[in-house]
Amino acid sequence: xxxxxxxxxxxxxxxxxxxxxxxxxxxxxxxxxxxxxxxxxxxxxxxxxxxxxxxxxxxxxxxxxxxxxxxxxxxxxxxxxxxxxxxxxxxxxxxxxxxxxxxxxxxxxxxxxxxxxxxxxxxxxxxxxxxxxxxxxxxxxxxxxxxxxxxxxxxxxxxxxxxxxxxxxxxxxxxxxxxxxxxxxxxxxxxxxxxxxxxxxxxxxxxxxxxxxxxxxxxxxxxxxxxxxxxxxxxxxxxxxxxxxxxxxxxxxxxxxxxxx
Amino acid sequence: xxxxxxxxxxxxxxxxxxxxxxxxxxxxxxxxxxxxxxxxxxxxxxxxxxxxxxxxxxxxxxxxxxxxxxxxxxxxxxxxxxxxxxxxxxxxxxxxxxxxxxxxxxxxxxxxxxxxxxxxxxxxxxxxxxxxxxxxxxxxxxxxxxxxxxxxxxxxxxxxxxxxxxxxxxxxxxxxxxxxxxxxxxxxxxxxxxxxxxxxxxxxxxxxxxxxxxxxxxxxxxxxxxxxxxxxxxxxxxxxxxxxxxxxxxxxxxxxxxxxxxxxxxxxxxxxxxxxxxxxxxxxxxxxxxxxx
Amino acid sequence: xxxxxxxxxxxxxxxxxxxxxxxxxxxxxxxxxxxxxxxxxxxxxxxxxxxxxxxxxxxxxxxxxxxxxxxxxxxxxxxxxxxxxxxxxxxxxxxxxxxxxxxxxxxxxxxxxxxxxxxxxxxxxxxxxxxxxxxxxxxxxxxxxxxxxxxxxxxxxxxxxxxxxxxxxxxxxxxxxxxxxxxxxxxxxxxxxxxxxxxxxxxxxxxxxxxxxxxxxxxxxxxxxxxxxxxxxxxxxxxxxxxxxxxxxxxxxxxxxxxxxxxxxxxxxx
Numbered sequence: 001x002x003x004x005x006x007x008x009x010x011x012x013x014x015x016x017x018x019x020x021x022x023x024x025x026x027x028x029x030x031x032x033x034x035x036x037x038x039x040x041x042x043x044x045x046x047x048x049x050x051x052x053x054x055x056x057x058x059x060x061x062x063x064x065x066x067x068x069x070x071x072x073x074x075x076x077x078x079x080x081x082x083x084x085x086x087x088x089x090x091x092x093x094x095x096x097x098x099x100x101x102x103x104x105x106x107x108x109x110x111x112x113x114x115x116x117x118x119x120x121x122x123x124x125x126x127x128x129x130x131x132x133x134x135x136x137x138x139x140x141x142x143x144x145x146x147x148x149x150x151x152x153x154x155x156x157x158x159x160x161x162x163x164x165x166x167x168x169x170x171x172x173x174x175x176x177x178x179x180x181x182x183x184x185x186x187x188x189x190x191x192x193x194x195x196x197x198x199x200x201x202x203x204x205x206x207x208x209x210x211x212x213x214x215x216x217x218x219x220x221x222x223x224x225x226x227x228x229x230x231x232x233x234x235x236x237x238x239x240x241x242x243x244x245x246x247x248x249x250x251x252x253x254x255x256x257x258x259x260x261x
Numbered sequence: 262x263x264x265x266x267x268x269x270x271x272x273x274x275x276x277x278x279x280x281x282x283x284x285x286x287x288x289x290x291x292x293x294x295x296x297x298x299x300x301x302x303x304x305x306x307x308x309x310x311x312x313x314x315x316x317x318x319x320x321x322x323x324x325x326x327x328x329x330x331x332x333x334x335x336x337x338x339x340x341x342x343x344x345x346x347x348x349x350x351x352x353x354x355x356x357x358x359x360x361x362x363x364x365x366x367x368x369x370x371x372x373x374x375x376x377x378x379x380x381x382x383x384x385x386x387x388x389x390x391x392x393x394x395x396x397x398x399x400x401x402x403x404x405x406x407x408x409x410x411x412x413x414x415x416x417x418x419x420x421x422x423x424x425x426x427x428x429x430x431x432x433x434x435x436x437x438x439x440x441x442x443x444x445x446x447x448x449x450x451x452x453x454x455x456x457x458x459x460x461x462x463x464x465x466x467x468x469x470x471x472x473x474x475x476x477x478x479x480x481x482x483x484x485x486x487x488x489x490x491x492x493x494x495x496x497x498x499x500x501x502x503x504x505x506x507x508x509x510x511x512x513x514x515x516x517x518x519x520x521x522x523x524x525x526x527x528x529x530x531x532x533x534x535x536x537x538x539x540x541x542x543x544x545x546x547x548x549x550x551x552x553x554x
Numbered sequence: 555x556x557x558x559x560x561x562x563x564x565x566x567x568x569x570x571x572x573x574x575x576x577x578x579x580x581x582x583x584x585x586x587x588x589x590x591x592x593x594x595x596x597x598x599x600x601x602x603x604x605x606x607x608x609x610x611x612x613x614x615x616x617x618x619x620x621x622x623x624x625x626x627x628x629x630x631x632x633x634x635x636x637x638x639x640x641x642x643x644x645x646x647x648x649x650x651x652x653x654x655x656x657x658x659x660x661x662x663x664x665x666x667x668x669x670x671x672x673x674x675x676x677x678x679x680x681x682x683x684x685x686x687x688x689x690x691x692x693x694x695x696x697x698x699x700x701x702x703x704x705x706x707x708x709x710x711x712x713x714x715x716x717x718x719x720x721x722x723x724x725x726x727x728x729x730x731x732x733x734x735x736x737x738x739x740x741x742x743x744x745x746x747x748x749x750x751x752x753x754x755x756x757x758x759x760x761x762x763x764x765x766x767x768x769x770x771x772x773x774x775x776x777x778x779x780x781x782x783x784x785x786x787x788x789x790x791x792x793x794x795x796x797x798x799x800x801x802x803x804x805x806x807x808x809x810x811x812x813x814x815x816x817x818x819x820x821x822x823x824x
Contacts, residue, residue, distance in 0.1 A: 012379035037402060096276035097283075103482050104530030105489045108502075108523050111509040115516060116308035116315060117298065123306055188389035195391050199493045200509060207394070212494060215397050227394040238389040445643050452609055452637045453660045454630050463656070467647045547647055549690040 069129020077137025085145035140182035144175030355423020363431030400495035423487035427480035434476025438469025563617030576769035592755035600770020636705030642697035644689035
C-alpha cells in the first residue's frame with residue numbers, strides 16, 4: 001500500500017478518535033459533571049499511570065485465567081473435533097447443543113462452579129473460559145476437518161489411501177485456517193468471560209473485582225482506569241491471535257469465515 | 262410429516278439426547294468423583310462431588326416446586342419465572358434500542374463515506390474489547406440522572422448495557438448488507454432518476470436483509486448478556502441476575518436453588534433466540550432458499 | 555426531431571494522469587424514431603460507454619448528447635427511456651409484477667394504474683400467469699423478458715439495451731430476438747442495442763454501427779436491407795448473409811487497424 005492511501009486509511013479514524021476524546025473532556029469540564037457520571041479522559045489517564053502496578057497485577061490475574069482457559073479449551077476442542085470428524089453421529093449430537101449454548105449467557109454457570117471448588121480458587125473461572133472456548137474451537141475445527149473438497153478425498157481414495165492418511169494429508173491442512181478463525185473469535189471472548197466470571201464472588205484479585213471495589217469506594221476515575229486496562233488486555237489477546245494467524249499462513253489463505261452471510 | 266417438520270423433530274431429539282448425556286455425565290461423576298475434590302496432575306481441578314457442591318439433577322428439578330424461602334408461600338419456579346420475565350423485557354428494550362441506533366448509524370455511514378472510514382475501525386475493534394467492563398459504571402447513572410425531565414430509572418442502565426452490546430454487531434452487519442447491493446442494480450435505479458432515499462428504501466435495505474438477520478441474532482444474544490451482567494454487577498432488584506447472585510450466596514445451605522436460577526437464565530436466552538428466529542423466518546420468507554450445510 | 559442525437563461526444567477517463575483512458579473520441583450518431591440501431595465492436599471499443607452517455611449514467615467530456623430533443627439528463631429525469639442489461643437485474647424480494655411496477659412506483663403512479671400497466675406489459679411479453687411468482691423461480695430467458703417488460707413499463711419512446719441476451723443459450727437467444735422485434739413493432743419503440751454477436755446485430759437492426767477501440771470511435775455505419783418484417787426464414791435469406799459479411803469485413807478492417815497499432819493500455823468496456 002503506498003503511503004498516500006495508507007494515510008487516507010488512518011487519518012479519518014484518528015481524527016474521529018481525537019475529536020471524541022476532546023469532546024468528552026470538554027463536556028465533563030464544561031458541564032462540570034460529577035465523577036460518578038463521567039470521568040474526564042485526563043483524569044482517567046492520570047489514574048491509570050498512578051495505579052499502574054496494581055492495574056498490572058489485576059490484569060495478570062484475569063489475563064492468566066483467560067490464557068489458561070484459552071489453551072485448555074483449544075486443546076480439548078481440537079481433540080474432540082477429531083472424534084467428531086471420525087464419528088459423524090457425535091457431530092449430530094453436539095451441534096444442536098452448541099447452537100443452544102450460543103444463545104444463552106453461559107457464564108452464569110460460574111455461580112455453580114464456584115460452589116464446587118474452594119472459595120479462593122481461580123479454577124472455576126478457568127473452567128468457564130475453557131468451556132466457552134472449547135465450543136467455539138470445536139465447531140470451527142470440526143467444520144474444517146469435515147468440509148473438504150470432495151475431489152480431494154476422491155483423489156486420495158484413488159491412491160488407496162487409508163482414512164488416517166486422508167486425515168493427515170487432506171483434512172488437517174484444510175482445518176488449519178478454521179482453527180485460526182476460531183482463535184480470533186475465542187481470544188477476546190476468553191478475556192470477556194474471565195472478566196465477567198469475577199462478578200460471581202470467589203477470589204477478588206482480578207480486574208472485575210477491582211472495578212466494583214473502586215466504584216464502591218467512590219473512586220470512579222480509578223475504576224475507569226481499570227476498564228482501560230481490561231480493554232488493553234482484550235486488544236492484546238486479539239492482536240496476538242492475528243499475529244499467530246499470519247505466522248501460520250505464510251502468504252497462504254489467511255482464514256475461512258464461518259458465516260459469510 | 263413434511264421435510265421441514267421432520268428435520269426440526271430430528272434436531273430437537275438430538276438436542277434432548279445431548280442434554281440427557283450431560284445429565285448422565287454429571288451423575289456419573291457424582292458416583293466416581295472424590296467427595297471433597299481432588300487433584301489431577303498436581304492441580305486442584307477436580308470438583309467436589311458431594312451433595313452440597315453437586316446436587317443430584319432430580320434435586321435441582323424438584324427444587325422448583327418447593328417454596329423459595331422457608332416459610333414463604335412463593336414457589337421457586339414462580340420467583341425464577343418472574344425474574345426471567347423481568348430480564349427478558351429489559352433485553353427486548355435493550356435490543357430495540359441497540360438495533361435502531363445500529364441501523365441508523367449504518368445508514369449514516371452508508372451515506373457519508375467519511376463517517377464510515379472514521380468509525381468503522383472502532384466498531385470492528387469494539388467487538389474484541391470487553392465493553393462489558395463499563396457495566397458497573399453505567400449502572401451508577403440509575404436514579405441520579407435527569408435528562409430533560411427524563412429520570413433515569415435503575416433498570417434502564419441494564420437495558421442500556423444490553424443496547425450497547427447489541428449495537429455493534431448490528432451496525433457492522435447492516436452496513437455490510439447495505440453495501441452488498443449489486444452495482445448493476447444501483448445503475449438501474451440511477452437510470453430511473455431515483456433519489457438516494459428511494460435507492461436506500463427500495464434497493465439497499467432489501468438487499469441488506471440477508472446480512473442483517475445473522476447480525477440480529479448476535480445482537481439479541483449480546484443484549485441478553487449485557488442485561489444479565491448489568492444485573493449481576495449492580496444487583497438490580499427483580500432480575501434473574503440478582504437471583505443468581507442471591508441463591509449463589511445461599512449455596513452451602515441450599516445447593517439446588519442456584520441451579521434453578523441458572524436454568525432460568527438459560528431459558529431467557531433461548532426464548533430471546535426463539536423470538537429472533539421467528540422474525541428471521543418472516544424476513545426471509547420470499548427469498549430463494551440457500552442450501553444449508 | 556431525432557430520437558437520439560450525439561454530436562462530437564468524447565469520454566475520457568482520468569484525464570491528464572498516466573492512467574488516462576480514451577474511451578470515446580469524437581462520436582457522431584443520429585438515431586431516427588422507430589429505428590433499431592446496433593452498436594458492435596471488439597472489447598474496449600466504447601459501445602457500452604456510448605450507451606451510458608445516452609442514458610446519462612455518464613457525462614461526456616466534450617460534445618453533447620440529446621435524447622428526444624432534450625438534454626440527456628433531462629430525458630433521464632423525464633424517464634424518456636428504458637434500460638435493460640445483460641443480468642436481468644430483477645429484485646429477488648419482489649414478485650414479477652412488482653418488479654415491473656418499480657419505475658412506475660418511483661414516478662409516483664397510483665396503485666391501481668401501476669397494477670394495470672404491469673398486467674398489460676406481462677401480456678405483451680406473453681408471461682401473464684407469472685405475475686405473482688418470484689424471479690428466482692423463472693428461467694434466464696423469462697427473467698430477461700420481465701426485464702424488458704420493466705424497461706417498457708412507462709412506455710418510453712426509447713429502449714437502451716446492453717447485451718441483454720448475452721447470458722442465454724443460442725436457441726433461447728434466437729427466440730428472444732424474435733420476441734423483441736415483435737414487442738418493439740407493437741410499441742413503436744426506438745432501440746439502441748449493444749451486442750457482441752454479428753448475426754444478432756444484423757437480424758435485429760436497420761443499421762449497424764461498427765466501432766473500434768484505442769481510441770473508442772465509430773468506424774462504419776452499415777445499412778441492413780432485410781425489409782421491415784423479419785421472421786425465422788430471414789435467417790436463411792441471402793441478404794442476411796450479405797449483411798453479416800459486410801459487418802464482419804468492417805470489423806476486420808478495424809481489427810487489422812489496431813493490431814498494427816500495437817498493444818498499449820486496455821480500455822474499459824464502459
